[in-house]
Amino acid sequence: MVLSLIRNISWAPFAMNRKHKSPPKVFCVAYVAGSIDGRISESNRSKMHWTSKEDRNFFQKSLGKFDAVVTGHNTYRMAETRLKKRNTIVFTSKVNKPRLSGSVVFFNPRKSDFIKFIKNQNYKKLAILGGPKVYNFFLKNKILHELFVTIEPYVFTTGVPMFAGDKFKKYKFCLKSVKRLNKKGTLLLHYQYAN
Amino acid sequence: MVLSLIRNISWAPFAMNRKHKSPPKVFCVAYVAGSIDGRISESNRSKMHWTSKEDRNFFQKSLGKFDAVVTGHNTYRMAETRLKKRNTIVFTSKVNKPRLSGSVVFFNPRKSDFIKFIKNQNYKKLAILGGPKVYNFFLKNKILHELFVTIEPYVFTTGVPMFAGDKFKKYKFCLKSVKRLNKKGTLLLHYQYAN
Numbered sequence: 001m002v003l004s005l006i007r008n009i010s011w012a013p014f015a016m017n018r019k020h021k022s023p024p025k026v027f028c029v030a031y032v033a034g035s036i037d038g039r040i041s042e043s044n045r046s047k048m049h050w051t052s053k054e055d056r057n058f059f060q061k062s063l064g065k066f067d068a069v070v071t072g073h074n075t076y077r078m079a080e081t082r083l084k085k086r087n088t089i090v091f092t093s094k095v096n097k098p099r100l101s102g103s104v105v106f107f108n109p110r111k112s113d114f115i116k117f118i119k120n121q122n123y124k125k126l127a128i129l130g131g132p133k134v135y136n137f138f139l140k141n142k143i144l145h146e147l148f149v150t151i152e153p154y155v156f157t158t159g160v161p162m163f164a165g166d167k168f169k170k171y172k173f174c175l176k177s178v179k180r181l182n183k184k185g186t187l188l189l190h191y192q193y194a195n
Numbered sequence: 196m197v198l199s200l201i202r203n204i205s206w207a208p209f210a211m212n213r214k215h216k217s218p219p220k221v222f223c224v225a226y227v228a229g230s231i232d233g234r235i236s237e238s239n240r241s242k243m244h245w246t247s248k249e250d251r252n253f254f255q256k257s258l259g260k261f262d263a264v265v266t267g268h269n270t271y272r273m274a275e276t277r278l279k280k281r282n283t284i285v286f287t288s289k290v291n292k293p294r295l296s297g298s299v300v301f302f303n304p305r306k307s308d309f310i311k312f313i314k315n316q317n318y319k320k321l322a323i324l325g326g327p328k329v330y331n332f333f334l335k336n337k338i339l340h341e342l343f344v345t346i347e348p349y350v351f352t353t354g355v356p357m358f359a360g361d362k363f364k365k366y367k368f369c370l371k372s373v374k375r376l377n378k379k380g381t382l383l384l385h386y387q388y389a390n
Contacts, residue, residue: 158361168237
């Protein structure tokens, strides 16, 4: 089912889905795990094994609800084995047009229209897994609807930031809930976009 | 009283206070207000008026408990009028030896021994108000005991990070409490250093 969805892609035109005069909106939810000081890893190529098992459990359970996940190329490489089994859209500048490999699509959002692609795929719910530029793409294009931020109780003082924008902006969110995941104090914050 | 304390500084030697064989430990608490993505302002020279009034109230009330506050030079300039009234230690590279101006001391931690200075002053409780390098100085020197982090419900995507270290480290903290300060979801997190 998962594979058949992705294989039905009609790559060539990326035409709007004509069945819907006003096509259903795609719902995008970002998942970010960071330190108290907003760092998500040491470098772009670090393996992401520093988060708590409680966060990993929450994250893995959450993904079941989505039609597809979106990651950057670095994030994809770190978790390739697991992501290969899902409908995964990998943002990369290394392709000029979408390239399909099993259930994974390598997609260049500078060269192809992402919104059209998503509508064409009939994807309703996307999980955005980062890194910073990918999160930023969704924010900038006003298609980031919810945000789950896990704050692990560390300060890193340097490293990769959660978001990498090219311009300071004040994107407003509204806090929906806070949950403490374990004794040491891993926090799960759930926000809704409010601009 | 406040002024007299700072005026009793014996600048010249910065000798250890010989009255105490094991002088009482100084207790340092950092206050940080940031966005969800760990940014504290647009630039080093931005005025810090973007935080909620609930956070500002909490912050102002908290400062009453401390013998002195510590800030960097940029942070000091942004809040000079208010800080002038307090015992304030301003970290700056622009002095070679401590320079006193009213209740404010301009202090170069690369040129003078900060721990000795604090002991000599008989300061027991310090509030650390940032910026990023100042917070980092206290972490690196293992004299950051508690941390209050206010998370305002915004994503900035760029700007000044909470901490500015020169090396990735995993400083552990333990969450003591979480408090929601207002309806939109400003959060106040209280951490204790746990390394």
